[in-house]
Amino acid sequence: MRTLVSELTARQGSEVTVSGWVHRIRDLGGVSFVVLRDRSGSAQLVFDTKPAVTLESVISATGTVTANERAPGGVEVRVRDLEVLSPAEVDLPFPVNQDPAKMPLEAILDSRMISLRTPAILSIFRVQSTILRCFADCLRAEGFSEIKTSKLIGTGTEGGTGLFEVAYFEDKVYLTQSPQIYKQALVAAGFERVFEIGPAYRAEKHDTPRHINEFTSLDIELAFIESEQDLMDLEGGILSAIFGGIRESNARDLEAWKASVPDPALCPKIPRVSHDEAREIISRETGKKVYEIAPEGERTLCEWAGKTAGIEAAFVYGYPRKSRPFYTYPADNNRSKSFDLLFRGLEITSGSVRINRYDMLLENLKTFDLPPEGMADYLSIFKYGCPPHGGFAIGLERLTQKILGLGSVKEATLFPRDRRRTRP
Amino acid sequence: MRTLVSELTARQGSEVTVSGWVHRIRDLGGVSFVVLRDRSGSAQLVFDTKPAVTLESVISATGTVTANERAPGGVEVRVRDLEVLSPAEVDLPFPVNQDPAKMPLEAILDSRMISLRTPAILSIFRVQSTILRCFADCLRAEGFSEIKTSKLIGTGTEGGTGLFEVAYFEDKVYLTQSPQIYKQALVAAGFERVFEIGPAYRAEKHDTPRHINEFTSLDIELAFIESEQDLMDLEGGILSAIFGGIRESNARDLEAWKASVPDPALCPKIPRVSHDEAREIISRETGKKVYEIAPEGERTLCEWAGKTAGIEAAFVYGYPRKSRPFYTYPADNNRSKSFDLLFRGLEITSGSVRINRYDMLLENLKTFDLPPEGMADYLSIFKYGCPPHGGFAIGLERLTQKILGLGSVKEATLFPRDRRRTRP
Numbered sequence: 087m088r089t090l091v092s093e094l095t096a097r098q099g100s101e102v103t104v105s106g107w108v109h110r111i112r113d114l115g116g117v118s119f120v121v122l123r124d125r126s127g128s129a130q131l132v133f134d135t136k137p138a139v140t141l142e143s144v145i146s147a148t149g150t151v152t153a154n155e156r157a158p159g160g161v162e163v164r165v166r167d168l169e170v171l172s173p174a175e176v177d178l179p180f181p182v183n184q185d186p187a188k189m190p191l192e193a194i195l196d197s198r199m200i201s202l203r204t205p206a207i208l209s210i211f212r213v214q215s216t217i218l219r220c221f222a223d224c225l226r227a228e229g230f231s232e233i234k235t236s237k238l239i240g241t242g243t244e245g246g247t248g249l250f251e252v253a254y255f256e257d258k259v260y261l262t263q264s265p266q267i268y269k270q271a272l273v274a275a276g277f278e279r280v281f282e283i284g285p286a287y288r289a290e291k292h293d294t295p296r297h298i299n300e301f302t303s304l305d306i307e308l309a310f311i312e313s314e315q316d317l318m319d320l321e322g323g324i325l326s327a328i329f330g331g332i333r334e335s336n337a338r339d340l341e342a343w344k345a346s347v348p349d350p351a352l353c354p355k356i357p358r359v360s361h362d363e364a365r366e367i368i369s370r371e372t373g374k375k376v377y378e379i380a381p382e383g384e385r386t387l388c389e390w391a392g393k394t395a396g397i398e399a400a401f402v403y404g405y406p407r408k409s410r411p412f413y414t415y416p417a418d419n420n421r422s423k424s425f426d427l428l429f430r431g432l433e434i435t436s437g438s439v440r441i442n443r444y445d446m447l448l449e450n451l452k453t454f455d456l457p458p459e460g461m462a463d464y465l466s467i468f469k470y471g472c473p474p475h476g477g478f479a480i481g482l483e484r485l486t487q488k489i490l491g492l493g494s495v496k497e498a499t500l501f502p503r504d505r506r507r508t509r510p
Numbered sequence: 511m512r513t514l515v516s517e518l519t520a521r522q523g524s525e526v527t528v529s530g531w532v533h534r535i536r537d538l539g540g541v542s543f544v545v546l547r548d549r550s551g552s553a554q555l556v557f558d559t560k561p562a563v564t565l566e567s568v569i570s571a572t573g574t575v576t577a578n579e580r581a582p583g584g585v586e587v588r589v590r591d592l593e594v595l596s597p598a599e600v601d602l603p604f605p606v607n608q609d610p611a612k613m614p615l616e617a618i619l620d621s622r623m624i625s626l627r628t629p630a631i632l633s634i635f636r637v638q639s640t641i642l643r644c645f646a647d648c649l650r651a652e653g654f655s656e657i658k659t660s661k662l663i664g665t666g667t668e669g670g671t672g673l674f675e676v677a678y679f680e681d682k683v684y685l686t687q688s689p690q691i692y693k694q695a696l697v698a699a700g701f702e703r704v705f706e707i708g709p710a711y712r713a714e715k716h717d718t719p720r721h722i723n724e725f726t727s728l729d730i731e732l733a734f735i736e737s738e739q740d741l742m743d744l745e746g747g748i749l750s751a752i753f754g755g756i757r758e759s760n761a762r763d764l765e766a767w768k769a770s771v772p773d774p775a776l777c778p779k780i781p782r783v784s785h786d787e788a789r790e791i792i793s794r795e796t797g798k799k800v801y802e803i804a805p806e807g808e809r810t811l812c813e814w815a816g817k818t819a820g821i822e823a824a825f826v827y828g829y830p831r832k833s834r835p836f837y838t839y840p841a842d843n844n845r846s847k848s849f850d851l852l853f854r855g856l857e858i859t860s861g862s863v864r865i866n867r868y869d870m871l872l873e874n875l876k877t878f879d880l881p882p883e884g885m886a887d888y889l890s891i892f893k894y895g896c897p898p899h900g901g902f903a904i905g906l907e908r909l910t911q912k913i914l915g916l917g918s919v920k921e922a923t924l925f926p927r928d929r930r931r932t933r934p
Contacts, residue, residue, distance in 0.1 A: 125703070235925055
């Protein structure tokens, strides 16, 4: 029966079998120390003679749990029996037991299969797993259904650019940029409240620390809302659940990155500023007049929110109609019922109230100079009765990146796909 | 403040506002009845004069909740104020308020945007949402982490056939058939226990009621197992959680399909028969000697399990090595440490212990006549220490189909992609 490293402190004096990876080896002549790593943490094993193991080999060791103040966790295992379950070759391509901050990102990603073993790197994805859990739990508690929709579509809802083409038997289809059309269809079909967690694709040639070509989109759509304020209320609640969950479950992972999450109680108080107010704040804070909200402005706005509200996040609403998709509900001739959420300097969410009336949607297609041809499936959602609704999407990797303070979104992606990277 | 239909019984005598879709209209001259449908159910609205509404229009109605024995739920709403939020045109392409069993599958799928409004059809996906929840909850409780891996790979782990090709900038990549390589990488990276819920693709020309080209794979991989029996134990526990969850949350959805789930307590007792025993049972039950387990044999085996164990499910283990992927752990020269789960006549899971030793894997590649070239990333998982492990995958749509007794897996897929269907 295997004992996890995290259970050793409670097993002092007992004989146990621990299993895991050889993280570090230190040979002092008469005695050898091996740091063993398992999914729950690390522990020191003590051998009388140098064990025949290599770094990263997977072993099972049986011995007695003994107190040792200087060992991590205050205990060590004095080994009497060792079994090598899977020996590792010695030409390890990545220094798993070193600080990953010292390694260039390209080296980390080139050796992804091995670099993921680095405890701090694995921590990133334990945090991500918590985000996935808290996101779904929070929405289910609010009556949302989870949906799984196709990632292959005949045409793009948001125009044909930026789409990856797939050879589908004799046909050509595209990878979806978002489940927009489908989540609206499901709201209108009677679910009223849906969420989807799935991959989304952007065939854009950006090569920046905040862009990847395949990401995980946390998508939400809900009916019978009054305005975009309802959507921001919901997102505040979701973030509160996520930050609370991470505080509870990921203390050692936050510690690995010297990171902290905002106070969950402050999420409902994230400042909400109109697009015009946002530009004024940025102008005032930087002393430079701004006309558009650029990435630098997003950082300034989050710093301002940190100072004034204690949380480095800000909702910006009322974006110009022409800068948002055609299905965005207009607020007036120029403004739309849309919003973004900026968190620690980065846009992590885009959302809006959607047009739910067929006549208004047809009119807006004209305004955007888009032909209704090829959109029959999408338009049928509205032609036959569709409740007022809206929604938004959170980028899972960007949220993870900003929670842990990582330099690039690629660090927060298990197997990132970028302009040039298609492996491992 | 909106009241849900399910809350009406408790609100007798009060004035409420209900919102939803016009499901049925009955005009009796002096009085008109409208059945209103929302996410929680249906209720009868009573009007003194015929309201100007069409089927499927979205309305809000304000009135008094009044007892009426003959109305569903024992109450109806006597409406004093009606608002049409979104009028539906009258050429409805699908009869939403009719029994979907009377409609051909092709008509249901061609008008998917509208046919999903049919309450019985929407029920299918409420059950599916429960499956997703219970699957994840059950595994998290067992210490599993949730992962999200790329669906785009340079080469197929299981050979190059059956892959959809994606034009990726100047490169060509493929849609993944399964997250096999990645879930093994994450187990070896130290998570030990992972699950992933994501799309999987098979570019196969099958056109049967049990094949689709894009499906949702519920994938599991875990380390430090002793044998494939551990995997079957785990899957029994997962099914028990799913069936229990559906019993608790989806009574009206099961009722819509006159379906029932097996007793959760019987899941740990699902019969486990070897491949050889399975053939003997099928031969004995049918009176015909069988050499391979064909779909008819799978049905026979499930009927046999229903008679002998009270649950129409059977694990079959020990498949011939040559019929399983190269990474399957051999049991002997001919047999592998693999298994399938058959449920109500259909294979819903395939799994195995995986080869975790580098030397054995290289050897097996030779046996399978596969070149190690192009597999460097995969092989590095094992070259540098990998614990004993195994895993399996459950097809979400097939499980949903069999729980509800649907004729085709396509009915259990929100937006199915098959040989010819790429919309909506």
